[in-house]
Amino acid sequence: MNLARVRLGLVAFSLFASAPAFADAQASLANADIGKGEKIFKRCVACHTIEKAGKNKLGPNLYGIVGKPVAQAEGYAYSPAMKAYGGEWTVERLDAYLLQPRTAVKGTKMAFAGLKKEEDRLNLIAYLNTFSEVPVGFGAAMEETASAEQTASAESAKNxxxxxxxxxxxxxxxxxxxxxxxxxxxxxxxxxxxxxxxxxxxxxxxxxxxxxxxxxxxxxxxxxxxxxxxxxxxxxxxxxxxxxxx
Structure with a gap:
């Protein structure tokens, strides 16, 4: 048996098998509620900033995090586990990490227990995506209404x-x-x-x-x-x- 062909077949199968999940994530994020994601992010502000050129706190600055290479916030001391995790913060990886940080990356410094509701995680990822020079395209409507939804959410929470x-x-x-x-x-x-x-x-x-x-x-x-x-x-x-x- 040709082992190279077997390996190639396994890779192709894994890519094909993961495609529906990625499509589902794209569809879910296109309909995510950015305003609710903003509220959820308030759980993060004790440890993270999100604005461009924001400072690192207990955790790194998260500007541009969606699609960004892992462990790349300038000046932040990442754990060896996070450096070894490598790759990019795809939607799927962010979703898994936000669900159970210490399971997704064993040895992570982040003490946050995680978000159990998928809806909360997707709303948060959609909100994080608005803080980027080049937001990942989850749907034109989401990009066009991001600012308006954030403003409306803030006013609603107060009033x-x-x-x-x-x-x-x-x-x-x-x-x-x-x-x-x-x-x-x-x-x-x-x-x-x-x-x-x-x-x-x-x-x-x-x-x-x-x-x-x-x-x-x-x-x-x-x-x-x-x-x-x-x-x-x-x-x-x-x-x-x-x-x-x-």
Missing amino acids: DVQEIEGDFGRLKVAPGVDTIFYACTACHSEMIIAQQGLTREGWDEMLDWMIDEQGMDDIPEPDRNDILDYLSTHYNEDRPNFPNPN
Whole structure:
């Protein structure tokens, strides 16, 4: 038996077998909700920036990540496991990594547990794709409406409590809960937030202390103001919403 032909046949079979999955991913991403992906990305901002030329934090900057070679953020110290992973961040690889990071890349530095819902992963990938000089083509409609959807999503999250989706544990579901949850629970449980009970000034000083003494990244506006508004309203000294009013 000609081993070269056998190997060639196996390669061809694997490519043919993977084609439907790739087509399914393309179709799903063409219909993904970029606005929801933006909300999901709030879980990532404690460790990642996404803007062009954004700084590396605990994790690397993610600008242009869809389709980008693995472990290529300038100035970031990747784990040996991630360097060995190699290749490119295709949709399929991003999907597998976001599902179970420590299973997809054993030895990764990322502590995030993963996103179990396929819809959440695809929405996030679609949102990440909008931050690129050359977005991967998942559908013309997605590229044309990306900016409008992001703006509408931000306004909706501020003005309509019914649009706040997600499990925020013990925290009061109200405008600002998603911002504080995703910014703080990368390092803390929501119980630590809920049990404090401080004035707005006290919370402001707490954030300064965490930045100056604990090495936390500065929280940009308007997120910091949104966090202080939320905490001073729902977790002031009288802690009206402790432990869980929902």
